[in-house]
Amino acid sequence: MGLERKKTDAIVEWDTVLYRWPGGDRSFGPVNGSIQAGTWIGLIGPNGAGKSTLLRLTAGFLTPESGSIRIGGQPVHRLTAANRARLVASVPQVLNTQFDLTVAEVVNLGRLARRHWRDRWGWSGRTLEPEITEALHQVGLWELRDRPFASLSGGEAKRVLLASALVQQSPVLLLDEPTSHLDPGHARHFLNLVQQLVRHHQRTVIMAYHDLTTIGLYVDQVWVIHHGHVVLSGPPDDILTHPRLAEIYQTEFLRLTHPRTNRPMLLFP
Numbered sequence: 024m025g026l027e028r029k030k031t032d033a034i035v036e037w038d039t040v041l042y043r044w045p046g047g048d049r050s051f052g053p054v055n056g057s058i059q060a061g062t063w064i065g066l067i068g069p070n071g072a073g074k075s076t077l078l079r080l081t082a083g084f085l086t087p088e089s090g091s092i093r094i095g096g097q098p099v100h101r102l103t104a105a106n107r108a109r110l111v112a113s114v115p116q117v118l119n120t121q122f123d124l125t126v127a128e129v130v131n132l133g134r135l136a137r138r139h140w141r142d143r144w145g146w147s148g149r150t151l152e153p154e155i156t157e158a159l160h161q162v163g164l165w166e167l168r169d170r171p172f173a174s175l176s177g178g179e180a181k182r183v184l185l186a187s188a189l190v191q192q193s194p195v196l197l198l199d200e201p202t203s204h205l206d207p208g209h210a211r212h213f214l215n216l217v218q219q220l221v222r223h224h225q226r227t228v229i230m231a232y233h234d235l236t237t238i239g240l241y242v243d244q245v246w247v248i249h250h251g252h253v254v255l256s257g258p259p260d261d262i263l264t265h266p267r268l269a270e271i272y273q274t275e276f277l278r279l280t281h282p283r284t285n286r287p288m289l290l291f292p
């Protein structure tokens with residue numbers, strides 16, 4: 024009998040991941056866990072709890088002090104940036120609108136890792152790859168494709184970054200408050216698009232989100248992060264009705280049941 028690595032269907036695995044925030048003694052983790060392909064995880068928890076930190080560690084933007092993160096069985100922090108980009112795409116919470124690029128050029132950045140290295144920087148911008156055209160239509164920005172990115176409104180800019188992540192066509196998508204700045208119509212359209220990717224294309228989505236009613240409607244599993252630890256995890260129906268939620272958020276909630284879906288809705292009392 025050899026020491027065979029245990030076969031797993033997990034797409035993302037966190038193995039005792041510990042991170043120390045700079046300039047203090049506060050730490051995040053250790054986090055252990057795994058998720059299966061085709062799952063939508065919602066990260067919830069108060070401001071400053073560590074949701075973005077977990078997303079940034081998983082994206083490979085932050086390096087853990089110890090432990091490891093594997094995506095598709097590959098150690099995220101040992102991959103080249105291009106190899107990592109084929110596995111995981113990320114939409115950050117805060118926008119950097121300083122790029123001196125057009126909308127289509129920003130979306131094109133998401134395609135770079137998909138091209139042969141010789142073709143990465145030679146794109147003239149005159150012909151758009153079908154994936155870029157499709158993504159611009161999906162986020163409703165086809166008409167704005169030649170506009171300078173810096174001239175867009177907050178919601179338009181956010182949708183460009185979503186398109187740039189979609190064209191990466193990575194199996195794992197990390198979303199940090201992806202619908203902040205979006206009006207309700209565009210927010211719903213975007214969440215439905217993500218739902219299709221999860222349900223029909225086996226994409227795995229990890230999304231930090233503050234709106235608990237939306238979490239209840241869309242995600243498969245919820246992880247509650249509090250003071251740098253994953254303190255609760257489970258299906259949304261269990262987590263959103265959990266008695267500890269009021270203590271974690273330091274507020275009472277009025278819990279109703281969605282009249283169409285029967286999912287929990289959390290409102291201010």
Ligand SMILES: Nc1ncnc2c1ncn2[C@@H]1O[C@H](COP(=O)(O)OP(=O)(O)OP(=O)(O)O)[C@@H](O)[C@H]1O
Binds near residue numbers: 045074
């Ligand atoms: N570079 C850094 N140096 C020091 N502290 C940091 C750094 N980055 C983040 N932090 C701190 O780490 C904690 C967690 O931040 P994080 O952005 O992960 O929280 P969050 O749960 O995503 O919060 P929010 O809901 O407000 O977006 C916060 O207290 C934050 O101030």
